[in-house]
Amino acid sequence: MKWLLIFWAAPVSFLGAWYYLSYYDMSFGIFMLTRQTHDLVFDIYGKILGIPPETIPPLVARAIAFDSLLVFAIFGFRRRAAIIEWWRHRQESRSDKVALPSADSLSKAP
Numbered sequence: 673m674k675w676l677l678i679f680w681a682a683p684v685s686f687l688g689a690w691y692y693l694s695y696y697d698m699s700f701g702i703f704m705l706t707r708q709t710h711d712l713v714f715d716i717y718g719k720i721l722g723i724p725p726e727t728i729p730p731l732v733a734r735a736i737a738f739d740s741l742l743v744f745a746i747f748g749f750r751r752r753a754a755i756i757e758w759w760r761h762r763q764e765s766r767s768d769k770v771a772l773p774s775a776d777s778l779s780k781a782p
Contacts, residue, residue, distance in 0.1 A: 673750055680743045684736055691729070 693699070694710035703709060711725075718725035748755060 673747065676743065677747070680739070684740070687732075687736075 690705070691710075693705045694707060697705075697707040697710075699705040714725040714728050717728055721728070
C-alpha cells in the first residue's frame with residue numbers, strides 16, 4: 673500500500689510542480705520550466721487530441737481528482753477496521769467530555 677501511494681503521489685506532485693512553475697514562468701534557468709515550453713507542450717497535446725490547448729488543464733485536473741479519490745477509497749477500504757475503531761473512540765471521548773448539568777447546580781444559580 674505504501675508503494676501505491678508513493679507511485680501515485682510522485683507523478684502527481686511532479687506534474688503539479690511543473691505546471692505551477694512553468695505557468696508562472698519560474699524557470700530558474702531551466703528550459704523545461706519556461707512559459708514557452710508550457711505553451712508548446714499544451715499545443716502539441718491539443719493537436720494530438722484534436723481539442724483546444726486551453727481545455728487540457730481542467731481535464732487533467734479532473735482526472736487527477738478522480739484518481740486521487742480512487743486511491744484514497746482503496747486506502748480507506750484497506751484500513752477500514754482501524755478507521756472504524758478510531759471513529760468509535762473519538763465519539764466515545766466526545767460524549768464523555770460533554771457532561772450535562774445536574775438539576776442541583778441549576779437551582780443554585782444566582
